[in-house]
Amino acid sequence: MIKCFQEDRPVVMFCDMHGHSRKKNIFIYGCNNKTNSPNRLQERVFPRILWRNAQAFSYDDCSFKVQKCKESTARVVVWREFGITNSYTMEASFCGPSFGQFANTHFSPAHLEAMGHYFCDTILDYWDPDQSKVNGIFKELLALNDASAPGLGEDSDVEAAGEGKDESDSDFSDDDQPTKSLRKRRKGKDGKRKTSKSKGSG
Numbered sequence: 001m002i003k004c005f006q007e008d009r010p011v012v013m014f015c016d017m018h019g020h021s022r023k024k025n026i027f028i029y030g031c032n033n034k035t036n037s038p039n040r041l042q043e044r045v046f047p048r049i050l051w052r053n054a055q056a057f058s059y060d061d062c063s064f065k066v067q068k069c070k071e072s073t074a075r076v077v078v079w080r081e082f083g084i085t086n087s088y089t090m091e092a093s094f095c096g097p098s099f100g101q102f103a104n105t106h107f108s109p110a111h112l113e114a115m116g117h118y119f120c121d122t123i124l125d126y127w128d129p130d131q132s133k134v135n136g137i138f139k140e141l142l143a144l145n146d147a148s149a150p151g152l153g154e155d156s157d158v159e160a161a162g163e164g165k166d167e168s169d170s171d172f173s174d175d176d177q178p179t180k181s182l183r184k185r186r187k188g189k190d191g192k193r194k195t196s197k198s199k200g201s202g
Contacts, residue, residue, distance in 0.1 A: 002014070002078065002082055002084075003082070006082065011082065011084055012084070012086060012127070013046070013084065013086040013087075013088075013123070014074070014075065014078045014079075014082075014084050014086070014087045014088070015086075015087075015088045015089070015090055016073075016074045016075055016088070016089045016090070017089075017090045017092070018089055018090070018091050018092070019091070019092055019093075019094050020091040020092065020093050020094065021094050023061065023091070023093060024093045024095050024096060024097060024098040025056075025057075025058035025061050025093055025097050025098055025099070026054075026056055026057050026058065026090070026091065026092045026093065026097075026107075026115055027047075027057070027058045027059070027061035027062050027063075027090075027091055028047045028050070028062045028088045028089065028090050028091070029062070029063050029064070029075065029088065029089040029091065030043045030044070030047065030062070030063075030064045030075070030086075030087065030088050031043060031064060031066050031075060031076055031079040031080075031085075031087055032064035032065055032066060033085065039085050041138065041141045041142065041145065042085050042086075042138070043064055043085050043086060043087075044062075044064065044141055045126070045134060045137050045138055045141065046086055046088075046122065046126050047059060047062050047088070048137045048140070048141065049122050049125050049126060049133065049134070049137055050118065050119065050122040052137075053118045053121055053122050053125070054114075054115060054118035054119075054122075055100055056097055056100070056102075056107075056111060056114070056115055056118075057115070057118070058097070058098075058099070066079075073089065074089070075087045075088055075089045090119070092107065092112060092115065093107065095107075096111075
């Protein structure tokens with residue numbers, strides 16, 4: 001479908017939307033362009049603008065590292081196969097935010113609907129004929145990177161900005177599988193499966 005669209009018009013963004021069972025907040029996973037790429041840091045501009053627009057969005061939880069175990073995820077395949085820089089997975093926690101006035105509460109349908117509104121609003125900002133906001137955000141990202149400062153999101157070119165942290169997004173991760181504790185059999189020292197007896201039996 002994407003290939004067919006590209007034959008007729010440019011496809012400028014792909015976003016796969018998921019729920020996340022382990023991390024709090026709403027955040028994005030993207031695909032990090034190499035340092036020598038003409039598109040260096042471009043994949044971070046849209047999430048950065050979204051962070052400015054939406055109070056519930058957490059840029060600090062965003063990650064742009066492409067791990068080997070994530071190479072079959074939709075966002076990475078679309079990024080590599082079709083050359084779409086803005087290829088994302090957007091994750092909304094099954095729990096809620098860890099900051100702000102709604103910290104440690106559950107997201108309500110109203111919160112998620114508002115996030116959808118801000119997402120669409122950010123699309124308008126990103127492709128506004130007046131690119132002053134986009135250019136300003138890009139300069140900010142360049143300055144943060146050149147200053148070796150945190151604030152670029154996880155897995156930036158700067159080690160201090162989250163390099164090496166776990167990217168546990170829900171694409172083909174343990175979120176979509178039974179937990180290890182459920183899959184493991186209880187075994188004794190002899191390697192045989194244990195069976196438990198209730199008190200008072202035999």
